[in-house]
Amino acid sequence: MTVKQFSRTIIGMLDTLKQQDLTAWEIAQAELSRQRNGLEMIASENFVSLAVLEAASTVLTNKYAEGYPGKRYYGGNQFIDQAENLAIARAAQLFGAEHTNVQPHSGSQANQAAYLATLNPGDTVLGMSLACGGHLTHGHPISSSGKIYHFIHYGVSKESEQIDFDEVKALAKEHKPKVIVAGASAYPRQIDFVKFKAISDEVGAYLMVDMAHIAGLVAAKLHPDPIPVADIVTTTTHKTLRGPRGAMIFCKTQDRLHLEDKKNLAQKIDSAVFPGIQGGPLEHIILAKAVALQEALQPSFAAYQQQIITNAKILETIFLQNGLRLISGGTDNHLLLVDVTAVNLSGKEAENLLASCEIYVNKNAIPFDTRSPMDPSGIRLGTAALTTRGLKETEIKLVGEWFCQILKNPTDAAKHDQIKKEIAGLLEQFPLYPQINS
Numbered sequence: 001m002t003v004k005q006f007s008r009t010i011i012g013m014l015d016t017l018k019q020q021d022l023t024a025w026e027i028a029q030a031e032l033s034r035q036r037n038g039l040e041m042i043a044s045e046n047f048v049s050l051a052v053l054e055a056a057s058t059v060l061t062n063k064y065a066e067g068y069p070g071k072r073y074y075g076g077n078q079f080i081d082q083a084e085n086l087a088i089a090r091a092a093q094l095f096g097a098e099h100t101n102v103q104p105h106s107g108s109q110a111n112q113a114a115y116l117a118t119l120n121p122g123d124t125v126l127g128m129s130l131a132c133g134g135h136l137t138h139g140h141p142i143s144s145s146g147k148i149y150h151f152i153h154y155g156v157s158k159e160s161e162q163i164d165f166d167e168v169k170a171l172a173k174e175h176k177p178k179v180i181v182a183g184a185s186a187y188p189r190q191i192d193f194v195k196f197k198a199i200s201d202e203v204g205a206y207l208m209v210d211m212a213h214i215a216g217l218v219a220a221k222l223h224p225d226p227i228p229v230a231d232i233v234t235t236t237t238h239k240t241l242r243g244p245r246g247a248m249i250f251c252k253t254q255d256r257l258h259l260e261d262k263k264n265l266a267q268k269i270d271s272a273v274f275p276g277i278q279g280g281p282l283e284h285i286i287l288a289k290a291v292a293l294q295e296a297l298q299p300s301f302a303a304y305q306q307q308i309i310t311n312a313k314i315l316e317t318i319f320l321q322n323g324l325r326l327i328s329g330g331t332d333n334h335l336l337l338v339d340v341t342a343v344n345l346s347g348k349e350a351e352n353l354l355a356s357c358e359i360y361v362n363k364n365a366i367p368f369d370t371r372s373p374m375d376p377s378g379i380r381l382g383t384a385a386l387t388t389r390g391l392k393e394t395e396i397k398l399v400g401e402w403f404c405q406i407l408k409n410p411t412d413a414a415k416h417d418q419i420k421k422e423i424a425g426l427l428e429q430f431p432l433y434p435q436i437n438s
C-alpha cells in the first residue's frame, strides 16, 4: 500500500467520525490544530509517523489476547501473535536484549511489573528522588511504588547538580536495597550505568534502568546503553523513541541473584506483566510499536537522534547567552531544565507565559527547589518533537531567541504578538500531518 492510500484510510476514518459523532471529531480536530500551530517542546512528547498512527487505529483493538504468542487464553490469535512477534523481533534487533516484553500499556506499568517481578512488599529499593529528576514511579510516596516498597532516594550533588555516585554508594551500603533504579524524567546529562552496576554488584542488588526518556538516543548509540549492563530495563515507547503511547521491558534471561528459583528473570517479568498487573494487551498499540521500531532501525533514525542533541545544544548556547540558568550548566541529551527564577519568574508563570505564545513546556522542580511542586522554580523542555517536525539549526536558533525574548519580557504584549506571528510563519513551512483533513 502506498503512503497515499494509507493517508486515505486515515482521512476516511476521520470523516466517518465526523458524520457519526461531531463532538468527538471536533475535539480531535482541535487537538490536531493545537499540535500543528504550536512549538511542542515538552521533553516527554513527540509526533508519531502517519504509519504509526494508522497501525494504532487498526482492528487489532478488537481482539482479546491474554497471554503471550503461542500461549493465549483466547482463540483466533494467529495474526495477533504475528503482530506481537514482529514487535518483539524488531525490539530485539534494535536493542539486543536477551528478553523483550512489549505488552506494558505505559511506563508506569512497566516499572510496576519490574518491581513485582523482583520485590516483595516492604522490600528496600534505591531510586532517584523526584525532586532531583527521578519519576513518581521511582518510589514517590503518592505512587503505589512508594506505598508498597520501602524506597530510599539519592539525588544530585549541590555543586554540579549531577548524580553523586559517592552518595549512591553510601546509601546502597547503608540500606542494602534489593533493587537499584537508575534513570530519570528530568535529568539533562548522560547517566553512567556501569557505575550503577558496580554499586549494585557490591551490595547484591538488581540493577533496573528506566530509560523512558532516552530510549531513542540509546537506540541510536548516542547515549551509553543500559541493556548489556542492567538486569532489567524499562522504557516508554512514545518519547525520543517516537512510537505510540506505551512501554516495553527488556531483561536478562537469568535471575543472577536467584539462580535456584524455578522461574528465570524473563519468566518472572512476563508473569508480572500478565497476569501480574495487566489483562489483555493492547495489540493495536503493539502493532504500532512494531512500526515505530522498524522506523528506528533505519539509518535516518540515528541522524534524527543526532539532530535532537544538536538542537538541544543550540538552545543551551542561546539560553546561556541570554542569562538563563541551566541545571547542571547545560545538556548532553534531548532535554534542558531551566531555573526561571533567574529571570524573576516561577515555573508556573513561565509555562503559562510560553503557552500563551503557543510554546509548550512544563513547569518542573529543580534540585533543592525551595518553591512548591505546583509552582516550582523551573521549566523542563526538550527538542524531540520539534526535530521530528523538521526544525534544524537555523530554525532552532530562532526558537531559542523567541523563547528568551518572551521570558525576559513577560508583559510586553506587542512583542508576544509579533513572536506568535513569526512562530506561525515558521510552522507553516513544516506542516504536521498534512494528509489529515482539517
Ligand SMILES: Cc1ncc(COP(=O)(O)O)c(C=O)c1O
Binding pocket: 044, 105, 106, 107, 108, 109, 111, 135, 137, 183, 184, 185, 210, 211, 212, 213, 236, 246, 247
Ligand atoms: C523516566 C520515566 N519513567 C516512567 C514514566 C511513566 O510513563 P507513563 O506516563 O507512560 O506511565 C515516565 C513518564 O514521563 C518517565 O519519564
